[in-house]
Amino acid sequence: MRNLLYGFILIALVITNTTFANASEVTVYSARQEHLIKPLFDKFTSETGIEVRYITGKAGALFQRIAAEGKNTKADVLMTVDAGNLWNAAEKGIFQEVSSQKLNDNVPANLRDADGRWYGLSVRARPIVYSTERVKPSELSTYAALTDEKWKDRICLRTSKKIYNQSLVAMLIKQNGKEKTGEIIKGWVDNLAVAPLSSDTKVIEAISAGSCDVGIVNTYYLGRILKKDTDFPVSVFWPNQDEDGVHVNISGAGVTKYAKNKDNAVKLLEWLTSEKAQTDIADNNLEYPVLKETPYSSVITKWGDFKGNDINVAWLGELQTEAIILMNKYDYK
Numbered sequence: 001m002r003n004l005l006y007g008f009i010l011i012a013l014v015i016t017n018t019t020f021a022n023a024s025e026v027t028v029y030s031a032r033q034e035h036l037i038k039p040l041f042d043k044f045t046s047e048t049g050i051e052v053r054y055i056t057g058k059a060g061a062l063f064q065r066i067a068a069e070g071k072n073t074k075a076d077v078l079m080t081v082d083a084g085n086l087w088n089a090a091e092k093g094i095f096q097e098v099s100s101q102k103l104n105d106n107v108p109a110n111l112r113d114a115d116g117r118w119y120g121l122s123v124r125a126r127p128i129v130y131s132t133e134r135v136k137p138s139e140l141s142t143y144a145a146l147t148d149e150k151w152k153d154r155i156c157l158r159t160s161k162k163i164y165n166q167s168l169v170a171m172l173i174k175q176n177g178k179e180k181t182g183e184i185i186k187g188w189v190d191n192l193a194v195a196p197l198s199s200d201t202k203v204i205e206a207i208s209a210g211s212c213d214v215g216i217v218n219t220y221y222l223g224r225i226l227k228k229d230t231d232f233p234v235s236v237f238w239p240n241q242d243e244d245g246v247h248v249n250i251s252g253a254g255v256t257k258y259a260k261n262k263d264n265a266v267k268l269l270e271w272l273t274s275e276k277a278q279t280d281i282a283d284n285n286l287e288y289p290v291l292k293e294t295p296y297s298s299v300i301t302k303w304g305d306f307k308g309n310d311i312n313v314a315w316l317g318e319l320q321t322e323a324i325i326l327m328n329k330y331d332y333k
């Protein structure tokens with residue numbers, strides 16, 4: 001009788017355990033959209049047999065949810081865009097430290113957290129874009145040079161409320177200090193053709209419509225337009241190539257502090273940085289791979305290669321508050 005009782009207890013323990021850690025699944029909370037992640041997860045599952053469950057939502061809402069769920073969270077991985085967001089999540093204690101030789105080999109050191117709490121999975125460059133009808137590339141050089149009088153009433157920018165621009169300004173602060181960066185922001189604002197716009201796509205469209213001649217956007221937004229219209233009259237100029245390089249940011253992910261499927265979570269991150277997955281990411285999202293030697297999508301090869309700024313992208317989070325204060329100070333709305 002007693003043996004039978006022990007037997008039941010043992011079976012109960014095994015069942016309880018499997019509801020917490022399942023050898024064949026991993027759960028992702030993703031601020032990246034379903035159409036970008038699902039094809040990758042499907043491939044991962046067919047190669048490894050590990051099922052990927054996921055929910056998608058806004059980064060802020062997912063952070064709050066994971067924090068509120070605490071130890072009971074189902075999230076093993078949090079995936080989002082912008083190093084500023086990843087840095088914030090790490091500060092809030094959402095991630096745990098992961099050490100993986102594969103991740104360290106595949107992801108350049110400046111595109112991951114020094115403590116292994118998050119890793120870049122794709123690179124997003126934020127260069128200058130220009131009207132191919134009204135601007136010659138030889139007229140362009142650096143972000144700072146957009147403060148020149150010749151650009152008066154010719155610049156379009158996205159709102160400073162978007163983290164992409166906060167991260168860009170954070171990089172400028174790290175590179176040039178607050179005073180010089182303040183001058184750059186002031187110069188941009190003085191040269192604006194129209195009030196700051198709500199999206200990168202609107203900046204690109206305003207340039208093609210003739211409302212302005214230059215802007216600063218993430219390249220994949222232009223890539224999406226060029227995929228449908230190869231003659232679209234806006235192109236990319238890589239700024240700061242003789243200096244510190246173009247501003248680069250990442251999409252990325254980390255393993256949550258209370259992950260029930262940590263091993264599978266690490267396997268998923270490692271797989272996402274493999275050559276096969278990186279090629280897919282570059283192709284589908286029109287972003288740049290983190291893994292060296294991975295080919296770019298043919299849609300964007302005409303922009304050529306670039307030198308990216310190589311500060312650790314954690315600085316984009318570290319200096320975010322300073323960036324917001326500075327943009328407010330110089331009336332960048």
Ligand code: FE
Nearest residue numbers: 081164200218
């Ligand atoms: Fe975006």
